[in-house]
Amino acid sequence: MKFNFNRIVFFLGQSKRLFFCRTCSKCYKHSSSRSKHERYECQKEPQFQCVFCDYKTKLPFDLRKHERNKHKEDLRIQEAKMLEPKIEY
Ligand SMILES: [Zn+2]
Ligand SMILES: [Zn+2]
Numbered sequence: 001m002k003f004n005f006n007r008i009v010f011f012l013g014q015s016k017r018l019f020f021c022r023t024c025s026k027c028y029k030h031s032s033s034r035s036k037h038e039r040y041e042c043q044k045e046p047q048f049q050c051v052f053c054d055y056k057t058k059l060p061f062d063l064r065k066h067e068r069n070k071h072k073e074d075l076r077i078q079e080a081k082m083l084e085p086k087i088e089y
Helices: 005-013 031-041 060-070 072-083
Strands: none
Touching (some): 060 072
16 A cells, blocks of 8 residues: 555645654644553554453553443452452551
């Protein structure tokens, strides 16, 4: 696949400023989204595994979102366990 990348950038630049991933040329509206993509997503294997189920993601933010959405109860139990004082006999 060959296309004139510079021309597309120029064309898009007319209306909006966009940020392109330097590796896969995915485009983002915010430079922070692009850095996030380059750091965690681009050509990476999902490395964040949910402790409660098989869900895996490339983004720590997504994992936290997932935990909050899907495992509200589990999180509460886990938190309660963490708050419990450790008593050793
Ligand atoms: Zn990329
Ligand atoms: Zn999960």
